[in-house]
Amino acid sequence: MTAADTADTVTYRHSGLVCTDHTLSVPLDHARPDGPRITLFAREVVAEGREHQDLPRLLWLQGGPGCPAERPHAATAWFRRALRDYRVVLLDQRGTGRSTPADRTTLADHPDAAGYLTHFRADAIVRDAELLRRALQGDRPWTVLGQSFGGFCTLTYLSHAPEGLEQALITGGLPTLTRHADDVYRAAYRRTLAHNDAYFARYPGDQRLADAVAAHLAEHDVRMPSGERLTVRRFQTMGMTFGMSASFDSLHYLLETAFVDTPGGPRLSDVFLRGLDAALSFATRPLYAVLHEPVYAQGGRATAWSAHRVRAEFPQFDAEAGGPLRFTGEMIYPWQFEEDPALVPLRDAAENLAHRTDWPALYDPDRLADNEVPVVAAVYHDDMFVDREHSLETAAHVRGLRTWVSRAHAHDGIRTDAAVLDRLLAMARGETSDCTA
Structure with missing residues (x-):
């Protein structure tokens, strides 16, 4: 990432928040860095009065696929809790929000829309996140909080770029690694x-x-x-x-x-x-x-x-x-x-x-088995979107991953109850053990 790849940032304040908008130019296909490029958008938010402090960054990986990050004025329970400890980075995953959109207006006349869209899965999102991290803080790793599909992306992150992670927090998003x-x-x-x-x-x-x-x-x-x-x-x-x-x-x-x-x-x-x-x-x-x-x-x-x-x-x-x-x-x-x-x-x-069959692997089971990044995950007992048994099967294959199985929360628990993020952070610090509650 060079200075030419980053656009001017814009900073503004509202509702006790200091927001800085970042745009980056990234490759459509990370295997072809000199090929076509798209724009990536991320909004960095810090609590007013703490904007000059050297706070660590937390990257929010949104559920989906294909959904933009929450906006600060509408962000839910986890967001205000995260601001107590972090600068929060809200990434519009490629194709969504203010990142180069992929929809009926932009793709209807595309000569190879299917080929274009093969570059919008978790592997590309992780590579985008790594370019963003380096643009914002160089070699320093950051914390990732992945909700639902964002948790899928986090497992891909741990598989392909664990050096970028200080710790990983996952809620309702431990995917199967190998099942069809x-x-x-x-x-x-x-x-x-x-x-x-x-x-x-x-x-x-x-x-x-x-x-x-x-x-x-x-x-x-x-x-x-x-x-x-x-x-x-x-x-x-x-x-x-x-x-x-x-x-x-x-x-x-x-x-x-x-x-x-x-x-x-x-x-x-x-x-x-x-x-x-x-x-x-x-x-x-x-x-x-x-x-x-x-x-x-x-x-x-x-x-x-x-x-x-x-x-x-x-x-x-x-x-x-x-x-x-x-x-x-x-x-x-x-x-x-x-x-x-x-x-x-x-x-x-x-x-x-x-009907495509040439998809690359999203996860590296061997690398996950040797994982050294602290990882904690909330698994919701009656989650309709992500199967509990598949999640626990995956957890057993990721070295050091600690789970909390909650019967008290639905799939959106991280959004409705700040105690979910509290619990995950405590687990990451070793203050709370794995359990079912």
Whole structure:
């Protein structure tokens, strides 16, 4: 990284924070440093009054894939806790936020969109992070906090650039190191069914409502405010949020607005349709859909629309089978690239990626077995998004990794409870032992 690769920084203050925006020019393909380049954006935040102190930096690796980092004004529980000890670096992972965006507007006419998108997985994100670290603090290592997919990236960091890490903190994001995507989604469907059972146990009246909505959609051409058709299968994907702490309640209060009486009979309300519209569109995170399965691809095997294929093993999700409606979870299907306008221009690229076999390895099991970086991880006992058993299997293969299995938190525990980061930091300091709580 040279001075020419860094743009001018911009610093400003608000709400007791001092924010500095950084932009860097980085290679699209880190194996070709002289090839095409993209822009990387990161925001560094420090508590006002401490901006001149030599505080260590903590890099926040956001969940996803394909989601920008939190913004300071909306950052959640972990953020204010982290500012007590660190300068926090909020990285917009490549393709998201203010980093060169990858979406339908930038990729629709790209001559090789699929080839371009092969450079947007965890291995490239880690190389970006290393260029950023060197630009900000030279050879000094930093602490990484990885949430969900950010935890996947952290395992890649430990595999490919452990010299950049002083310590690693992971929440809800210990991926399987070797299993195929089929194994991941097979386990995910089982967990999603369990979350459906829990949801309808909490709100038993919602089963009748969900079934009625599905029946109405099967018989009518219903359009959301965006003009997109709302199909039964698309309505089922509302279960994607089930793993978050308040998602049951949010869906319940949306469902209770579903129908209004009209002279022509019951119809779905604008309030309900607008809520679904906002939740179901991938316009704000198209890479999440495009890369969701490729983040598991390695070892020469294609994912081949794994979630779509494995779903056939779970007839409970078949809305035409006559049983009670069940919501699907964190799965992406090929038909979504036909029904969501934000994804339609990316359909061919997604199809290409689904059948690609030349993916490089994301993790180095041998290097992880010899790991020397202090690593601690919160594993959420009933996590809908990341399988507990897969996580513990991985933890056993990373030398020195210490886990805390929490029954008290959902997948977004780091965002809802500052005590999660407190616990991880205490574990990293050796003040708290591994346990299940």
